[in-house]
Amino acid sequence: MAICDRRKTINRGALEENILAIIDASEAKDSQDAHDDRIAFLEAVRATSIVSESRTQPSYKICQAVFKILRIEKSLELIITSYQLLNELDKCFPRVYLSGIDQLESTNKHMTELVVVKEAWSPFIFSLEIASSERGAAKDAEGLLDSSGFLILIQYLADVADENTFQSCDTKSLGKMLLFQYLVNILEGDFIPRKTMYEETTNWILLRESLLNMLLVSRKINFKSLMKDCLTIMCKLYQICIGFSDDVVCPDNSVSKSTKKCDVAVEITSLEVGKNTSIAVRKLLNMIMELDTCKNKADAQGCTTRADGVRTPLVEIILDELTYNNDILQPFLQVFDDPKLKLEVVEQYFWKYISKPSVRTRRSNGSADDTTFIGALKCFSNVTSTRSIIKKIGTEEAQLLLVHGFQAYLSVPSRQYPDEDNSHGNPESRSSSVIDICKNMISAFKSLRTAAEHMEILLCSKEALFMAATILSVNS
Incomplete structure (x- = not known):
């Protein structure tokens, strides 16, 4: 048995050497032959690690070579092929995942275990010390990203998100956007199972050791600046690629028209890649807000230490940016579609400007409204x-906030409502709450029309009011 395993290891090693020889032969060359060699290399990796019935996990060197193609290649075909391959490899060979464990049959219990493959390849490097002997010296980590590299990438994308720059996009810009999307996929694949396990165990260490947390606590980045750039990328790319506002992308200068600076293939691809980059930023912001929530909970339980550092919660940064840059309020509310997190942003935005409700005392006859959307x-x-x-x-x-807050409220599952503690598991109470919020929504717009006589009702406001009226008529 040991001899068999040894033979398999030798055969696998020989196969990997042959695959790497393909890419080594094209190193430092920029010709059609080199392009063909790199395509052959990617196809060989996919054949042995994805397609083959006896697929084997690629070595660190192979993953690094594929990642390097994504980072430095100028060919659109190579960039997209390497991006797709990296995502396929990550799905087949995850670095972090949850594994079910069956206990003794007599207990009839099923437990979940978080599995972290410490020796698995990662595009991130947060230390110059590399434990694995296979990885070699730190100089072999060429092509990997640390926190400062991630910051530089975000800054580059913030420049690309400018309308004029985006119209003259090239393969370099597309490569950077796909690189960012891949990195977010890696962060998400590492964070989600850790968060799921944290919710079961409340073990903060699981999230402290996440790639996302290690990225954000680095002293090499300015967190506020990073998040502001992310908001710029998310909102501007959404405006350019989706065109949800009336004045977005003038038709005469539309990116859909062919220009001398951008070939047809790149131009066709750019809209889809740009849209997906905006979505990737949204995923990143969602994860950071979830991390902030978990950290606050861990801090309240005394599970955090000084080593965890202190940074401004993302919600506060978002509120400041939305306050001083009204141009991104509408695109932010449009693209940021997680109802629970959106509702939190809307609530905090309102209560930043609304006088806080009085504190209820033991002698108070009524109950004061809390700082929720219903209270607002x-x-x-x-x-x-x-x-x-x-x-x-x-x-x-005010209209935009009311509409999106109303939509988010109706979209959040009842079990997640922070302001309806007494309605959990109570359908009648939940239904009564929805009816109340519909009445309050209609009342709020009546007050708005009276307070601002010349106010123009937005289309989204009309749709929200129609929805509220419909709900009331159905439940009357």
């Missing part, structure tokens, strides 16, 4: 308070 809606119940709010926020901004 009730602040629009009379004209006086509504005028006070729109002086600080603006009528159009």
Whole structure:
């Protein structure tokens, strides 16, 4: 048996050497033959690791070679092929995953274990010390990204997100966008199983050791600057590629028209890649907000240490950016579609400008509204308070926040509602709450119309009001 295993190891090693020889032969060359060799290399890796029935996990060197093609290649075919291959490899050979464990039959219990393959290849390097002997010296880590490299990539994409720059995109820009998408996929694949396990065990160490947390706590990056760039990329690319606003991308300068600076293949690809890059940024922001929530919980339980560092919660950075840059409010609310997190942003935005409710005491006869979306809606119940709010926020901004908050509220599963503790598992209470919020929504817009007589009702506002009226008529 040992001889068999040894033979398999030798055969696998010989096969990998042959595959690597293909890419080594084209090293430092930029010709059609070199291009063909690299395509052959990627196909060989896919054949042995993905397609083959007896597929084998590729070595560190092979993964690094594929990743290097994604990072430095100028050919659109090679960039896309290497990107797709890296994602396929990550799905087939995950670095972090959950594994079910069956306990003794007598207990009839099923437990979950977090499996972390420490020796697996990763595109990130957060230390110059590399433990694995297969990886060799630190100089062999060429092509991997540390925190500063990730920051530089984000800054580059923020420049690409400019409308004029995007119109003259090239394969380098597409390669950078696909590189970012792949890195977010890696961060997500590492974070999601850890978060799932954390929710079961409340073991903060699981998330502390996540790639996402290690990336963000690095002193090599300015977290606020990084997040502001991310918001710029997400909103601007969404505007360019989706075109949800009336004045986005002038038809005469549309990126769909062929230009001398951008060949047809790159131009056709750029819109899809740009849209997916905006979505990838959204995924990254979602994960960071979830990490912040978990960290706050761990901190309240005394599980964090000084080594975890202190940084501004992402929600606060988002609120500041939305406050001082109204141009991104609408695209942000449009593209940031996680209802639970969006509702949190809308609530905090409102309560940043609405006077906080009085604190209820033992002698209080009534119950004060808490700082939730329902509480914010009730602040629009009379004209006086509504005028006070729109002086600080603006009528159009108030409409957008009300509409998206209303939609998010209806979309969040009832078990996740932070403001309905008494309605968990109670369908009647949940239904009553929805009816109340619909009534408050209609009342809020009546107050808005009275407070701002010349206000133009946005199309999304009309749709939300129609939805609220429909819900009320069905439940009447």
